[in-house]
Amino acid sequence: MQLPKNSFKHAIHAGRQQIGFWCAIPSNYTTEILATAGFDWLLLDTEHAPNELPNVHSQLQSVVGGTAHPIVRVPWNDSVTLKRVLDVGAQSVLIPMVQSAEEARAAVAATRYPPHGIRGYASASRATQFGRIADYCTHYADEMCVLVQVETIEALEKVEEIAAVPGVDGIFIGPGDLSASMGYLHQPAHPEVVAVIEQGIGRIRAAGNRAGILVGDHALGQRYIAAGSIFTAVGVDAAVFARTADGIARQYKA
Numbered sequence: 001m002q003l004p005k006n007s008f009k010h011a012i013h014a015g016r017q018q019i020g021f022w023c024a025i026p027s028n029y030t031t032e033i034l035a036t037a038g039f040d041w042l043l044l045d046t047e048h049a050p051n052e053l054p055n056v057h058s059q060l061q062s063v064v065g066g067t068a069h070p071i072v073r074v075p076w077n078d079s080v081t082l083k084r085v086l087d088v089g090a091q092s093v094l095i096p097m098v099q100s101a102e103e104a105r106a107a108v109a110a111t112r113y114p115p116h117g118i119r120g121y122a123s124a125s126r127a128t129q130f131g132r133i134a135d136y137c138t139h140y141a142d143e144m145c146v147l148v149q150v151e152t153i154e155a156l157e158k159v160e161e162i163a164a165v166p167g168v169d170g171i172f173i174g175p176g177d178l179s180a181s182m183g184y185l186h187q188p189a190h191p192e193v194v195a196v197i198e199q200g201i202g203r204i205r206a207a208g209n210r211a212g213i214l215v216g217d218h219a220l221g222q223r224y225i226a227a228g229s230i231f232t233a234v235g236v237d238a239a240v241f242a243r244t245a246d247g248i249a250r251q252y253k254a
């Protein structure tokens, strides 16, 4: 068997915009619906969603055949969690709250086998198609995509150093946590936050790395894409479901 190509990684390295959607609902059923909606990538969240590894496994199965490449967000920059998520077949990971180049190096090391890192070896994991991908250990890193989240003002100050860490394929600016760190909790679209995000995207690009963001609003999405965001999540399933349900209920219950 062949190691699957990571369409998302190759696209962002080639400068092709990747439009994504955030799966906060921990369900293989909703993930399957979204995987065939036309997005380029889906974020399977285990940081802020009640989601565990067996369910991530079924979400990864549910996207096969769709258009969207799955990216798993781990709850923390933790080598054990990353090892388990990679073993179950994730080729792309998003790692929250990376505050320095040292933490970014630790994140990359957790995804690489020795001598390049500390990932533990498993002979028959789903990642290797149960041992059927004969050259997995030779080529896995070519198809591995490591995205780190920069989401505080302190981390943004060091973004060039983080961007220079080998193996960091992209830097996602977390607008919610960044706004909180700026004193604007729950105001990710505050003009000062938006200005800092636009500058951050520009600095990541200027440093030769790739920037990503999450927006809940089309105009802001266009603005960040214009600023240089190359992987852009444009909605969150739980929020879309809640707002749509609220609207339908209001039509009858107002």
Ligand SMILES: O=C(O)C(=O)C[C@H](O)[C@@H](O)CO
Pocket: 022, 024, 048, 149, 151, 173, 174, 175, 176, 177, 178, 214, 236
């Ligand atoms: O800081 C942020 O913003 C993020 O990291 C995204 C959030 O976790 C959230 O808005 C996704 O629902």
